[in-house]
Amino acid sequence: MTPIEQDAPLGRRDLRKQQTRAALTGAALRLCALRGFDQVTVDDISTEAGVSSRTFFNYFASKEDAVLGDHLVEVDAMRARLAVLLPTMPVLEAVRRAVLLVVAAMEADRDHWFLRMEIIQRSPQLLPRLVLSNAEAERATTEQIAAHLGVDPIAHGYPALVVAATSASFRVAATRWMAAAGRLSLGALVDEAFSGLAAGLPDPDIPPPRPRAGAPVPPG
Amino acid sequence: MTPIEQDAPLGRRDLRKQQTRAALTGAALRLCALRGFDQVTVDDISTEAGVSSRTFFNYFASKEDAVLGDHLVEVDAMRARLAVLLPTMPVLEAVRRAVLLVVAAMEADRDHWFLRMEIIQRSPQLLPRLVLSNAEAERATTEQIAAHLGVDPIAHGYPALVVAATSASFRVAATRWMAAAGRLSLGALVDEAFSGLAAGLPDPDIPPPRPRAGAPVPPG
DNA sequence: AATAAACTTGCAGCCACTGCAAGTTTAAGG
DNA sequence: CCTTAAACTTGCAGTGGCTGCAAGTTTATT
Numbered sequence: 001m002t003p004i005e006q007d008a009p010l011g012r013r014d015l016r017k018q019q020t021r022a023a024l025t026g027a028a029l030r031l032c033a034l035r036g037f038d039q040v041t042v043d044d045i046s047t048e049a050g051v052s053s054r055t056f057f058n059y060f061a062s063k064e065d066a067v068l069g070d071h072l073v074e075v076d077a078m079r080a081r082l083a084v085l086l087p088t089m090p091v092l093e094a095v096r097r098a099v100l101l102v103v104a105a106m107e108a109d110r111d112h113w114f115l116r117m118e119i120i121q122r123s124p125q126l127l128p129r130l131v132l133s134n135a136e137a138e139r140a141t142t143e144q145i146a147a148h149l150g151v152d153p154i155a156h157g158y159p160a161l162v163v164a165a166t167s168a169s170f171r172v173a174a175t176r177w178m179a180a181a182g183r184l185s186l187g188a189l190v191d192e193a194f195s196g197l198a199a200g201l202p203d204p205d206i207p208p209p210r211p212r213a214g215a216p217v218p219p220g
Numbered sequence: 221m222t223p224i225e226q227d228a229p230l231g232r233r234d235l236r237k238q239q240t241r242a243a244l245t246g247a248a249l250r251l252c253a254l255r256g257f258d259q260v261t262v263d264d265i266s267t268e269a270g271v272s273s274r275t276f277f278n279y280f281a282s283k284e285d286a287v288l289g290d291h292l293v294e295v296d297a298m299r300a301r302l303a304v305l306l307p308t309m310p311v312l313e314a315v316r317r318a319v320l321l322v323v324a325a326m327e328a329d330r331d332h333w334f335l336r337m338e339i340i341q342r343s344p345q346l347l348p349r350l351v352l353s354n355a356e357a358e359r360a361t362t363e364q365i366a367a368h369l370g371v372d373p374i375a376h377g378y379p380a381l382v383v384a385a386t387s388a389s390f391r392v393a394a395t396r397w398m399a400a401a402g403r404l405s406l407g408a409l410v411d412e413a414f415s416g417l418a419a420g421l422p423d424p425d426i427p428p429p430r431p432r433a434g435a436p437v438p439p440g
Numbered sequence: 441a442a443t444a445a446a447c448t449t450g451c452a453g454c455c456a457c458t459g460c461a462a463g464t465t466t467a468a469g470g
Numbered sequence: 471c472c473t474t475a476a477a478c479t480t481g482c483a484g485t486g487g488c489t490g491c492a493a494g495t496t497t498a499t500t
Binding site: 231232233236261262263273274277281282283 | 485486487488489496497498
Binding site for chain 2: 090091092124125127128129131132135136149150151154156157158160161162164165167168169171172173175176179189192193196197198199200201202203204206
């Protein structure tokens with residue numbers, strides 16, 4: 001998504017490919033935010049981007065992919081960071097810090113993400129696919145943590161549990177971030193969520209506007 | 221899914237509808253487990269179930285729905301149970317106990333769930349839709365907890381966080397359950413996952429069978 | 441038995457998506 | 471500069487998911 005300027009050899013061919021890809025995602029996001037996801041055909045997007053609909057499918061495997069993006073780059077970066085962090089701190093803390101990479105990428109791509117939010121809100125069918133793009137990453141991270149701990153990733157539930165819980169927390173933070181239209185820092189929201197996790201999700205202290213019925217009995 | 225025998229008025233019409241629906245899901249699960257999800261057409265399923273493909277879409281909105289089911293009943297039951305439990309115990313504990321209802325439903329429907337697992341493993345595209353069916357339920361539960369705590373569900377992150385984390389934990393437990401082909405109790409796996417959550421996901425104590433290679437040296 | 445309601449089905453059609461076989465553009469080597 | 475190979479685009483034809491419509495058929499109602 002974010003136009004990445006690498007020192008890699010960029011012939012005018014690869015340059016044009018990047019342009020086309022950007023044009024397609026741009027058109028997809030713009031049109032879908034305007035009309036709603038299923039009121040936009042692949043042909044609309046392709047025409048808006050100035051290519052044929054057949055070409056669209058040379059760039060994206062599905063209409064949804066064009067809207068949601070792939071985010072593979074960040075995933076790889078996160079895996080590398082995790083590898084460095086895991087040996088030096090508790091798992092949960094390592095994951096928290098690694099996730100900050102994704103936070104940075106999303107904050108850098110604010111505009112696209114806000115459009116995505118609008119589109120997803122109108123077409124909830126998209127939300128699961130967004131989760132799926134994480135699913136593969138989650139599986140890999142689970143194995144990475146299992147390897148680090150020296151346990152079997154299916155016999156032992158911990159690695160999968162940490163990954164699933166942190167991933168869910170991240171999603172909650174991202175949702176709040178987009179709901180707040182960026183008035184809050186995504187990083188701060190993520191930190192808040194991870195703190196809640198690390199504390200074991202205790203009932204929050206509510207500044208008591210009014211007491212509720214049925215006494216909450218602290219266990220133990 | 222599970223044939224529910226209510227005292228409700230069951231004319232031979234509603235009876236036949238139930239039969240058709242069961243035949244369709246049965247055919248869908250059987251065929252997809254055998255050949256793989258996208259090697260089975262709606263026509264195959266309909267023919268196997270003895271109805272036209274047009275009728276298929278009178279019962280299910282999509283091919284995926286036929287395989288994954290809807291699970292609306294359990295969701296409603298869980299919501300009711302939560303309403304009773306919330307005022308008398310911490311949120312996390314209330315959710316844990318409410319989830320046991322879903323656990324019971326799944327254990328009662330073992331066979332279908334194991335087929336679903338096989339199918340989903342071969343066609344990971346299905347996993348997100350399974351998550352989506354939960355998404356609506358999660359939103360409702362979040363609001364229920366927010367109302368109980370007397371906080372605004374978007375200003376305050378706790379309700380969404382608890383729901384997302386517990387939901388993810390449940391998914392992990394279910395995955396392990398299916399991976400173990402039912403040799404373990406789903407209830408026990410869920411309890412284990414919730415315990416990990418309540419403890420704040422600390423690094424597990426690994427019984428050290430052997431030190432692993434590539435020495436991760438914990439710094440002082 | 442007559443009427444209304446519910447259910448099934450075929451048909452026509454939209455759209456996402458794919459493989460194939462052109463045609464066109466760019467890169468590479470002499 | 472010219473040639474050749476590779477890469478990219480595109481149209482075409484076809485599959486399959488999914489929908490609305492307009493019968494036709496079955497079941498419930500009075």
